[in-house]
Amino acid sequence: MHALTPKMTAEDVNIFLGRAFPQLNNDSSDYLATDVFPGGCTVRLNAGDRHLRPGNTVSGPSLFTLADIGGYVCVLTHAGPDALSVTTNLNINFMRRAEAGPIDGHCRILKLGKSLMVFDIAMTAGDGGPVVAQATGTYSIPPRKP
Amino acid sequence: MHALTPKMTAEDVNIFLGRAFPQLNNDSSDYLATDVFPGGCTVRLNAGDRHLRPGNTVSGPSLFTLADIGGYVCVLTHAGPDALSVTTNLNINFMRRAEAGPIDGHCRILKLGKSLMVFDIAMTAGDGGPVVAQATGTYSIPPRKP
């Protein structure tokens, strides 16, 4: 894989997300980037009441959203903030119940091409906890306007 | 495939969802079942402001939620309301932008086994509109207590 160099920090990303997707967090910090590094990033869901299903389990859609954001932060930081990228495919496996609290998404770029980025993400409950869900996805990167 | 007979109507399902997942709709009817038939169901997302991304496009997580609910309604109506089923895998392809308004999810059971149900769902914008997203998923059905 050729060298992957991020063009934004986690702090830059959180400011960008707050402007571009204000409804994502509703003035809280439910979803945020905690690290950006060459070839990947770490994102976090601070799972609270509104992300839980009966039984106090973090819901599937909340974990899907975390996976999708992980991919988006990878595209944003590695392909540039002007990219109007969209998810074209996402495959997710749910493996264990997760309770309220932080869920960390460890995301890496598997391929960054001209028109597609492929990534995977392992979501763990807390620091070093077991993998609760794993996803693989593809973002379509639109052609740059000359 | 052996005969598949639903044990609940769409109306039964909506009453059940309102009790079991009150946070899903927040006193509105964003997500609901509109039809249940042997081997499948139709579910609907009435996409409003809170389901949109910048550009007024229905968000990926909102369509994922619709797909997940379609599978859940299939399990609920065909395997029984006491089943504590959970999604184990969901693969979704996003194909076209969808604007605010009704999105219909046409869901069918591909396999109903003792411990797994496999389904697919085609999501169309409005009545007879193009397919905006398609998903395939698996629900794990826990063993019945004797």
Add this chain to the structure above:
Amino acid sequence: MHALTPKMTAEDVNIFLGRAFPQLNNDSSDYLATDVFPGGCTVRLNAGDRHLRPGNTVSGPSLFTLADIGGYVCVLTHAGPDALSVTTNLNINFMRRAEAGPIDGHCRILKLGKSLMVFDIAMTAGDGGPVVAQATGTYSIPPRKP
């Protein structure tokens, strides 16, 4: 979806496959197209000894190959025979055991864009038999040379 018009018949496809992929069938007709229609196609695997696993079940890789060929025939017939298309993603669910004999793959195009085609395929054992496997996939269509 805008009108989809195939540019080749099933017979054209089989002649093309025999030339382009001689190793696929080794002078037999294990994999072939049986129908091409607007927006989709039907492909067949005549499953014999070399496609079986212990227990006389058609192997996963043989069904994967049928799914992949179904998508390829869709691209070939609808986007043109000069397209150097490649599979970028394929998700397959295996649902029932299949024995030796014909397996029909009912394949439809979910989206035909400029750079991507998305399809799904339901594979049935014999004519009108149960679905033994279902797959969804994406082909990348390279830009045409001017």
Add this chain to the structure above:
Amino acid sequence: MHALTPKMTAEDVNIFLGRAFPQLNNDSSDYLATDVFPGGCTVRLNAGDRHLRPGNTVSGPSLFTLADIGGYVCVLTHAGPDALSVTTNLNINFMRRAEAGPIDGHCRILKLGKSLMVFDIAMTAGDGGPVVAQATGTYSIPPRKP
């Protein structure tokens, strides 16, 4: 994740595969296990002429087979050789062309439950080469007979 302890070595696995799946390799060693460790394994495809597509690229079905074998070796070594396990789902992304030669599949168990095992596998061209394909899959583990 609770401790995962393999019950067979790579050598044991290759002897087992040769007996149980003689048609896999046809007296050659196209597909083999090269390492088994707690929580995962490494498998190899020695890609030769019969695994190539036009353009001298390793075919999708050959890489799918490698992914499927990686999962099977994980089940076999960690859940026991008497398990009649079958693949229920496999999602694969193809990212780069691979030429003839060894392809290594780095496979790890994401979850080993009573009835399901989830795994992922990154396939690299040669030692330390780029990832040519990545897959995630589920094996169903049948209940043990008492």
